[in-house]
Amino acid sequence: MFQAAKQTSKIQRHDKDDETLHVENGSTSYRLSLYDQPPLYDVTVEEFETSALDRLRILAEIESSAARNRTMEETKQMTIIQCGKYLPLNSNSASGVDIQAERRKDQLGHFVLRLAFCRSAELRRRFVKAEGTLFRIRYETDDSKERAAFLSSKDFNWISVDADEKEKYEAQLSHFVSNKTDPNAFKNETFYKVRWSTIPDLVEKRKVFLKGGFAYVPGREQASIIYAAFEERLEAALLATSRAIPLVDEETRLNPILDNLAQGFTAGVPSDWVGSGETTGEGITADMVDSLAKQHFPLCMRVLHQNLRKDHHMKHFGRLHYGLFLKVLGLSIDEAIAFWRKSFAGGPGADKFDKEYRYNIRHSFGLEGRRMNYPAKNCLQLHTAHEAGCPYRQLENSPENLQSALLSSYSAQGLTVDDLPEIMSQVRKKAYHVACTRVFEITHPRQVRKGDGLGDGESVTHPNQYAAKSIELEKEAKEPKMEVDN
Template identity: 40%
Template sequence: MLRQDYNRVDPKRRHVDYRKQQFADPAYKETEYPHRLNFYETPPTADITLEQFEQWAIDRLRILAELEACSFRNKTPAETATHMKPLLDKYLRLDSNSSASSKLFSERQKDHYSHFILRLAFASTEDLRRRFSRVETMLFRLRLSEDGGRERNAFIQSLNLDWEPATDEERTKYSAELTATAGLKKGGEEETYFKVDWERVPELVEARRVFLRAGQAFVPSKELPSMVAAQFTQRLDRALELTARALPRLDEDDRLAPILEHLSKNFITPDASFGASGSGPAVPGAEITARSIDALSSHFPLCMQNLHRSLRRDAHLKHYGRLQYTLFLKGIGLNLEECLVFWRSAFHKVTDDTFNKEYRYNVRHSYGDVGGDSIRRGGGYSPFSCQKILTEHPPGPGEAHGCPYRHFNLENLTALLQGVGISDRAVLQGVKEDKDNQKFHMACNRVFEYVHKNELKKAKDENLMSASQLETIVHPNEYFRRSYLLKNLGKANQSDDVKMEGS
């Protein structure tokens, strides 16, 4: 029976006519780019060099990282567009058809390829997929808003989106509601409307910019960019899921896998470039040892000061508190040996045997001293960024991790600020307003500017620090770094700028 199976002809191959196949159209054709914008639905197929593969991905990564930093810094769309223009012109230029540029094809090819390369790099985990989708949508929105009306409409028409135009009868029946929704002064007939399922335009529903009836949203044509951006996000999210399933097949190519792994590890904001190695001091001239942590804690952001104070008070921290604080200490330059000394002395209420059994391994694992091969090769885990602290593992009862500006109530937050020497009423009121508006980064930077107001003035007046070193802080380790440098102006080499990976 087994021999019979081996000798059977595969029915799928029985009717193949290879004489006809050799003259068939090729499966892969050179991609054309009739429009500036792209939904990235068709993977690129032309050959490029390995150098182009890596450099194009790095250039796009610079743009995405900077866009993410703009969102952390609460920049308005106009401020973001102004900030991003020179960077886009340098790293990911994309001219319109009306520009008559001779480089349209090469620019759009680079944009096309770089998107798919990073899609491969950031499809491996849900967190990376979510971040990649968010910042790619930000880039798409930025480009869509800058496109000329004629080119934008041509691009939208090319998408063949299944949007049903509202009938004349519907426009007449709901004239008052449509007019109020669209903000028109005269009648709803001045605007064209499209009907879509309300779930496809959640942002417009939330902002009450559409009229809802029987599960359908009547969207005025002026809101088409929002609908297109929502479609872009939905399709990209689905594509990322499919890419994640196909990733195991990439392991066969030992040229691409290391590049993609490197890119995914460096999907960080410019102010968050603190590697996983923890091999040296985060600032020049700083002595980072277990014994010096108490003195250095005056340079810590409030989240880490709270962890340090809780640890000294209770001689203990729960799991996520230990993890957040260990990685922060690693990021400021505390090596593994000194970190173990620090935690052993801090947990002075437990025996050596208990410490070795319950806590020692986790510290070593954070540094990559133990664990899987990928953990060890990567040097363990990187310090948590503000965004990660704000959005993941909110603290529960008896836990001290998280962001005080977000996770503390106002009374406890005020008490903590006063406990670390912040008593200025204007600052406390500003922090309250920032917290109410969910601008937690702004609250942290407000406190930083108050604590370092004299040093910041000197640094600006005497040009002792570069512009990027004085931008909004979006990472706890950058808070420490900048605080130490400011308090020790003239003692360290101020030319050491904070740069994004690869810059």
């Protein structure tokens, strides 16, 4: 389906009066798209993955917004910001941007995610809902002239109600005219007929007139027909893709990518800055870790730290996950050895420590063995870990233990029993990163509001992201404010 080679698409413009952009090989002529034509060009495996990951960042935050009960306006503003960072998509009239590259990435990312999310009814449902919201936001923010051209280019299976039919049902249709004080309002109002089953939201809200199996939709509600058509067609396309997925399963290089993408709604997509093993914070010492853990660590790393202090020992995967987390947080190799040696006090002697643990510590810093500078584990990786993983996931079936862990870890930072029902509701929805994000908001009330996430609308997708942002907010709060002379 996709080849590991690049092929250049062509852009062709008509005369100056036609602002429609025609892009060959699977892209679209408009910013809006029903994604009815798959990409037909060759792509690299890297482009295959990165285009899908960047789109998944947007969709995961849209689903996170729904889980956090954000309003549609709040979701729209967050999505616009996220799209600007990861998935810009400009109108045809835009200048100074590569519209062809934007459309190509948008199309490719959508179709790759179809492969990832078509495999079960639940994944299909969540994908359609998130994509439908993204389409709605783009529709509402689109250039009006280009939007009208897009609508005229597609068949949405509606029937325009003519003057005779309007007159026949004037008594019923006049209730749906927006400006009832205008004597010409009904005459100027446009109505469309569609099968009532395609717009259940308008039927439920009694915003349409029903007759003979059809719903008469006023022009101002036209968008609802379009949103419903988008989701209906996407659902059908996902079912068709699910039947063809065995053909893709033969491509072993793609299976791990698709499997990871399918878990993106559960853990979010890690931010770019945590993609390497390089330190992202300022240098810290072994003696600082206790204080940092009490103030800034997410639950996964805080539990590991508490168990280490209690047991003076930690199993292999715990040492691996916690050691990489501390490394990226800013603990140098010398300080890391000092930290672990002190943490194991009363355990192994100096010789045994050097023999059994020192090598592994140096190995994680890329100083032994293959000499790879390993990155810290992100939330997605911790969700699938059998040991020392995400507590929200691992304690999901032990709610009492999870609530006790939350209270013992965060009560000093303001988390109370009254906060637990909201957090646990996210855990039951398997929105573990949303639950973690809500804990961050509760424990940083002066810096972020409910729904703000880490302060910029993003959810927690990496333990180091949580800790680094918490430390940053504390430093900003302590910095003296500049006084401006009048």
